[in-house]
Amino acid sequence: MxxxxxxxxxxxxxxxxxxxxxxxxxxxxxxxxxxxxxxxxxxxxxxxxxxxxxxxxxxxxxxxxxxxxxxxxxxxxxxxxxxxxxxxxxxxxxxxxxxxxxxxxxxxxxxxxxxxxxxxxxxxxxxxxxxxxxxxxxxxxxxxxxxxxxFADPSPGDLRRLLADALAWRLALPTPAGDGPAPGAEDAVLGACRSLVKVRDGVWLAKVDAGRRLIDRGEPADLIRRSIAARRGGPPPSGTEARAFQRRVLAEVAAHVPSSAGSSPR
Missing domain, CATH: 3.30.460 (Beta Polymerase; domain 2)
Structure with missing residues (x-):
């Protein structure tokens, strides 16, 4: 620290x-x-x-x-x-x-x-x-x-629902159009990485660590590497590619949200 x-x-x-x-x-x-x-x-x-x-x-x-x-x-x-x-x-x-x-x-x-x-x-x-x-x-x-x-964890169903809500909320934010660098897109990508690791492995990692774990498992390495580099001053990825990755992660997270899970906090 x-x-x-x-x-x-x-x-x-x-x-x-x-x-x-x-x-x-x-x-x-x-x-x-x-x-x-x-x-x-x-x-x-x-x-x-x-x-x-x-x-x-x-x-x-x-x-x-x-x-x-x-x-x-x-x-x-x-x-x-x-x-x-x-x-x-x-x-x-x-x-x-x-x-x-x-x-x-x-x-x-x-x-x-x-x-x-x-x-x-x-x-x-x-x-x-x-x-x-x-x-x-x-x-x-x-x-x-x-x-x-x-502190206690929410139930597995509530946790997935909360993660899906968080991903959907981030996707709803305005994003620069086009294929040029979009400031903040790196955090959107790495935040999605962290959610995906939590769902798959049941563990919370820092965003960069989550991204590196997914690279090791064959996820889109170029996008994640550029997102990690952007946190140290490199150019961020485009909003288009960041949103495509977020949508894919959201689909995986939301696919197994049980209908009986606790109501989503809105």
Missing amino acids: DGDVHGYLDELVSRARQELGDNLVGAYAAGSVSLDAYQPGRSDVDVALVVAAPLDGPTKRALVDRLRHEALPCPARGLELVAYRRDVAGSGTPQPGFEVELNTGRAMPFRATYEPADRPAADGHFWYALDRSILHQSGLTLLGPPAAEV
Whole structure:
């Protein structure tokens, strides 16, 4: 982990303890930090806080005020922080279920969401259960019990449905027309790689690691290699080829979503 990020997380946890007191059960790093794939200048810092009891409005706002970038500068592109009750974190629910969500940083639009119902459906409700699944497997414990004891996976059917929702959401985003390089297409390709590895192998990998695993198994090596290189400054693939790959992955993921799986969070 980057040294600046390590110190930042220490201070973030200290401030969270000051605001939440004995209600704070644990704090956990997720995303690229927990998957040992943090890339300075590109990656976010993802943090989950777990509390024993629901947070009231003033406490949520005080927490946001103490942790937003203007009060605690984030050394990464931005901070994505979500607080959950422990019963929600350990339930395996596909629903968002958060107490408060904060997005903040030098290169990230500020957002504070105080109720799941206030999260716009167009922004996706699938993120939270997928993040909790990654935390269950690989969460980095900053405070409290081990992440695997606190967070639970959704059911296999719900997981496939959530992954399909995430792929469909990404496909619905505007993409530059034509066969020229499309900034961001590399993340779309590698995100699809990660979803495909999770479905096939039952394991969460960092995006680049997932891409490399698929190359070794005969997936479209040129497209994936160019997507990996684009994360280090190379030209991204075109939107056309990225979308074709995403559609193929979505078809494989969605083909085995059982009709009896829990309702998709929208």
